[in-house]
Amino acid sequence: MDHVPIRLDKITDRDGAFDVSIEGNIISVRPGSGLITRCSECNRVIQKKICRVHGLVEGRNDMRIKYILDDGTGALTVVLDADLTRKITGYSIEKAREVAGADMNLSAVEEEIRRKLMGLTMRLRGNMTKGEYGITLVASNVEVTEINPAAAATDLVKEIEGAGHHSPGQGDSDLW
Amino acid sequence: MVEREVAWRVFAHEFIHSDYFFHDGDEFSPNYLVTPTGARVNRLYFVGVLTEIDNLGAGEDMWRARVSDPTGAFSVYAGQYQPQASVFLSGLDVPCFVAITGKARTYEPEDGTIYTSVRPEELNTASDSIRDRWIVDTARLTYERIKLVRSAMDSGLKGDELTAMLVKSGASPKLANGILRAVSHYTDLDKYLNTLSGVIVDALKNLASANHQPTSLPGFSHSMKEVAGSNADAMVKETPARYSVEDTQPTQSPQPVQSTDPAQPTQSPHFVQSTDPVQPVQSPHSVQSSEPKTAKVTDEEIHVGTTGSEPARPEEDKPEPDEMVYELMGIMDKGNGVPVTELVDESKRSGLTDEHIDDAMKILMSEGRCYEPRIGVLRRV
Numbered sequence: 001m002d003h004v005p006i007r008l009d010k011i012t013d014r015d016g017a018f019d020v021s022i023e024g025n026i027i028s029v030r031p032g033s034g035l036i037t038r039c040s041e042c043n044r045v046i047q048k049k050i051c052r053v054h055g056l057v058e059g060r061n062d063m064r065i066k067y068i069l070d071d072g073t074g075a076l077t078v079v080l081d082a083d084l085t086r087k088i089t090g091y092s093i094e095k096a097r098e099v100a101g102a103d104m105n106l107s108a109v110e111e112e113i114r115r116k117l118m119g120l121t122m123r124l125r126g127n128m129t130k131g132e133y134g135i136t137l138v139a140s141n142v143e144v145t146e147i148n149p150a151a152a153a154t155d156l157v158k159e160i161e162g163a164g165h166h167s168p169g170q171g172d173s174d175l176w
Numbered sequence: 177m178v179e180r181e182v183a184w185r186v187f188a189h190e191f192i193h194s195d196y197f198f199h200d201g202d203e204f205s206p207n208y209l210v211t212p213t214g215a216r217v218n219r220l221y222f223v224g225v226l227t228e229i230d231n232l233g234a235g236e237d238m239w240r241a242r243v244s245d246p247t248g249a250f251s252v253y254a255g256q257y258q259p260q261a262s263v264f265l266s267g268l269d270v271p272c273f274v275a276i277t278g279k280a281r282t283y284e285p286e287d288g289t290i291y292t293s294v295r296p297e298e299l300n301t302a303s304d305s306i307r308d309r310w311i312v313d314t315a316r317l318t319y320e321r322i323k324l325v326r327s328a329m330d331s332g333l334k335g336d337e338l339t340a341m342l343v344k345s346g347a348s349p350k351l352a353n354g355i356l357r358a359v360s361h362y363t364d365l366d367k368y369l370n371t372l373s374g375v376i377v378d379a380l381k382n383l384a385s386a387n388h389q390p391t392s393l394p395g396f397s398h399s400m401k402e403v404a405g406s407n408a409d410a411m412v413k414e415t416p417a418r419y420s421v422e423d424t425q426p427t428q429s430p431q432p433v434q435s436t437d438p439a440q441p442t443q444s445p446h447f448v449q450s451t452d453p454v455q456p457v458q459s460p461h462s463v464q465s466s467e468p469k470t471a472k473v474t475d476e477e478i479h480v481g482t483t484g485s486e487p488a489r490p491e492e493d494k495p496e497p498d499e500m501v502y503e504l505m506g507i508m509d510k511g512n513g514v515p516v517t518e519l520v521d522e523s524k525r526s527g528l529t530d531e532h533i534d535d536a537m538k539i540l541m542s543e544g545r546c547y548e549p550r551i552g553v554l555r556r557v
Contacts, residue, residue, distance in 0.1 A: 075182050
């Protein structure tokens, strides 16, 4: 993904954005992430095989993650489909079913995903929309990003000390 | 549309030095802590070293944790409305890296000082690379705010003119508002900004000098040791006492934690080799576990806070509207969800207005914490 990511405070006041790149921390994995069931008639996500519209149906399994991406300037909800879920967690539908076990313990899957993801920095690409319930980005691509902290720290120090106009306190022991 | 509060990135030093707290409306509306750099913090996110966990008194559902970053320590209090956070914290071995999203809280004991603390929403164990990244990100974001505040002070502008200038310089409207407030509230702000800059530069230099490798391979256990080794002769001016007895005071008392890692990290069971080939390592524990963890605590780790030495512990503060509605939903659900009308009635009896309830339901829906199994019925996920 070559797009340079946009800060969230710059795009969250727009009504929508097409094919944007954003980057931030996963600070919350929403309940209901992981193994889900979809109505075989209309594809809505259903709970326990009961569709709002179609009643009792044969559900089919799928994977989805909803999480909050926050870069310190703004936040939104990200939705990952099964392919992207597998890409960043390693969980396919089959593997998730194994974790859930015979009694379909969905929260075990959700828990695994939360443990793996919360705190990671990710870069995403997708379309952003504003709905009644908040801002959502349906991801078309996602990757975990890392930096070299020592190098980044050195660069930032240079920038701060280079700015010159106000010099940072030199090991100011009077911290209070 | 209800917009989610952003999780501000602030260092402990700045958080501790903030004493401007306001309600945006009535007692149930969001609270904001305005920091010296103009951050209007309702929610924050930080990664640090968990150095202490205490159970504050038998029969009290209150846990306190201290989480240190290179500039100071956050006090985290998990009470009866954060049961999962309590379970999570009580099951951890100290020290370990943790990542926490939470709400800013203040409490004012009689003596007039204001203590800041964090009420956790979501927690997870973290890696050294996640922690390092947080330091860099937070340093950058804080430094940007510092620059804007300085430009605000230098400009001599006030009110709408100042807001306009800040927005033009790249501040979001919320940050501009925060800076306006900070500049008029905080005294000796220029001096504090210099201090804060110095503290941040020290933290960055520490990071730059300890030979960290980005953790892109499984195996936290070795990277923890690696970090410990490289930090053995680093600028560790003060090793935080593991369970400091006198530290039952909230963190207003000067305890600058200079070390980024405890000198002797124990081999934490959380940093286990991940067999997952796909991406950097984690098998941390996170909150929201459905099975209660038995607290693996020793006598050392839990000490009952003696009432005498706890002058400034936050009282169980009121839950926010969305938490209240969420609680009610749980209580009222007999297995088939809760009719919205009944939920609204019950919420009103708890003191919430129509607007609060409406917003609360929207927040819960948008955060995926509840859904509509049938029209007019809500259910927790």
